[in-house]
Amino acid sequence: MLVIKIGGSLRDLDPLLTDVAGCREPLVLVHGANKELNELSTSLGHPPRMVTSERGEVSRFTDATTMDHFLMAYAGKQNKRIVERLRALGSNAVGLTAMDGGIAIGRRKPDLRIKEGDKIKMLHGDHSGSIEKIEPKLLRLLLDHGFLPVVTPPAISHEGVAINVDGDRLAMEIATALQAERLLIFADTPGFMRDVSDERSVIPVIHLDEVDRVAEYGKGRGRVKLLAAAQAIRRAIKAVGLLDGRGEHPLTRAFEGAGTWVTT
Numbered sequence: 272m273l274v275i276k277i278g279g280s281l282r283d284l285d286p287l288l289t290d291v292a293g294c295r296e297p298l299v300l301v302h303g304a305n306k307e308l309n310e311l312s313t314s315l316g317h318p319p320r321m322v323t324s325e326r327g328e329v330s331r332f333t334d335a336t337t338m339d340h341f342l343m344a345y346a347g348k349q350n351k352r353i354v355e356r357l358r359a360l361g362s363n364a365v366g367l368t369a370m371d372g373g374i375a376i377g378r379r380k381p382d383l384r385i386k387e388g389d390k391i392k393m394l395h396g397d398h399s400g401s402i403e404k405i406e407p408k409l410l411r412l413l414l415d416h417g418f419l420p421v422v423t424p425p426a427i428s429h430e431g432v433a434i435n436v437d438g439d440r441l442a443m444e445i446a447t448a449l450q451a452e453r454l455l456i457f458a459d460t461p462g463f464m465r466d467v468s469d470e471r472s473v474i475p476v477i478h479l480d481e482v483d484r485v486a487e488y489g490k491g492r493g494r495v496k497l498l499a500a501a502q503a504i505r506r507a508i509k510a511v512g513l514l515d516g517r518g519e520h521p522l523t524r525a526f527e528g529a530g531t532w533v534t535t
Contacts, residue, residue: 272296272297272298272449272450272451272452273294273296273297273298273299273451273452273453273454273455274298274299274300274301274442274445274446274449274451274453274454274455275291275298275299275300275301275442275454275455275457275522276300276301276302276303276438276439276442276454276455276456276457277300277301277302277303277353277457277516278302278303278305278438278456278457278458278459278492278516279302279303279304279305279306279307279308279349279438280303280305280306280458280459280492281457281458281459281516281517282306282459283517284353284356284516285356286518286519286520286521287457287516287521287522288353288356288357288360289360290520290521290522290523291357291362291419291522292357292360292361292362293360294522297414298419299410299414299419299420299422299445299446299449299451300353300357300364300419300420300421300422301422301423301438301441301442301445302349302350302353302421302422302423302438303345303349303423303424303438304344304345304348304349304350304423307344307345307348307349308340308341308344308345311340311343311344311348312337312340315340317336317337317340319331319337320332320334320337322383322385322394323385323386323387324383324384324385324386325384325385325386325391327386329491330399331399331435332383332385332394332397332399333397333398333399333435334396334397334398335396335398337398338398338425338433338435341398341424341425341433341435342368342425342433345368345423345424345425346366346368346423346425349423350366350367350368350421350423351366353366353421354366354421357419357421362419363417363418363419364418364419364420364421365413365418365419365420365421366421366423367409367420367421367422367423368422368423368424368425369422369423369424369425369426369427369436369441370425370426370427370433371409372406372408372409373406373427374405374406374407374409374410374422374426374445375402375404375405375406375424375426375427375436375441375444375445376402376403376404376405376406376426376427376428376429377400377401377402377403377404377426377427377428377429377434377436378400378401378403378428378429379397379398379399379400379428379429379430379432379434380397380399380400380401381395381396381397381398382394382395382397383395383397383399398425398432398433398434398435399434399435399436400426400428400434400435400436401436401440402426402436402440402441402444403429405444405445405447405448406448407445407448407449410422410445410448410449411449414449422441422445423438424436424437424438424441426441437495437499439456439495439496439499440499440502442454442456442499443499443500443502443503443506443508443511446503446508447503447506447507447508450507451508452508452509452510453508453509453510453511453512454500454503454508454510454511454512455511455512455514455522455525456496456499456500456511456512456513456514457514457515457516457521457525458492458496458513458514458515458516459515459516459517460493460515461473461515461529461530462474462475462513462514462515462529462530462531463477463485463488463489463493463496463497463513463531464488464493465488466488467488467489467490467493473530473531474488474531475528475530475531475532476531476532476533476534477497477531477532477533477534478533478534478535479501479504479505479533479534479535482497482498482500482501482533485497486498493513496513497513497533499511500513500533501533503533504533504534504535509534509535510532510533510534511532511533511534512525512530512531512532512533513530513531513532513533514529514530514531515529515530
């Protein structure tokens with residue numbers, strides 16, 4: 272059992288989707304659509320607003336209008352284009368959001384404390400949150416009947432409101448709930464790098480007891496992905512790959528040991 276996460280930064284998905292369609296293992300595909308959302312929001316006159324939390328983490332401020340755009344980009348265009356291509360390649364793909372069937376339920380955090388220069392400000396009306404529960408029943412039903420679930424944020428809050436959740440953490444939570452053997456996270460980088468400006472500095476293997484030290488090399492999304500990978504290992508996933516989704520046969524290269532692998 273595999274869970275594969277396709278990062279929203281990847282442009283050409285066809286080589287990876289071709290590999291996915293040819294994979295004989297049961298799997299769930301989780302994807303983002305970050306660049307699609309940025310472009311859509313900008314074209315609709317509501318450009319993305321990225322904010323920095325008190326802890327220094329950068330995230331998207333998801334107001335009500337942005338959530339509308341989020342649903343268009345993630346649940347609409349990107350999800351259905353991926354399903355369209357997988358079905359053309361012979362896979363019995365079905366597209367879902369993490370709201371559907373209550374796959375991912377979480378807590379909305381409507382008030383967001385951010386740092387702007389030396390000042391701390393409070394933003395209200397955020398539609399972001401954190402996952403607190405995974406209900407895998409629908410995913411298991413689909414897998415048992417030969418479907419390939421293609422899942423994307425948003426999740427659903429306890430109050431029934433769509434919430435923007437981190438896609439890598441969604442993939443990790445789904446992998447854990449389904450007791451997957453491996454979680455493969457594909458992005459537009461060759462793996463986790465000691466020097467983010469040098470693609471030759473990929474660290475091929477990171478053991479769990481090395482994560483806190485090695486995470487200091489990471490910045491932004493790379494660090495978030497590594498910490499999600501470590502959390503998956505702590506929850507009994509055997510191996511997590513931080514992998515390059517660019518170029519030909521990315522899944523095949525991953526199985527051959529390319530990228531960074533996080534293990535016990």
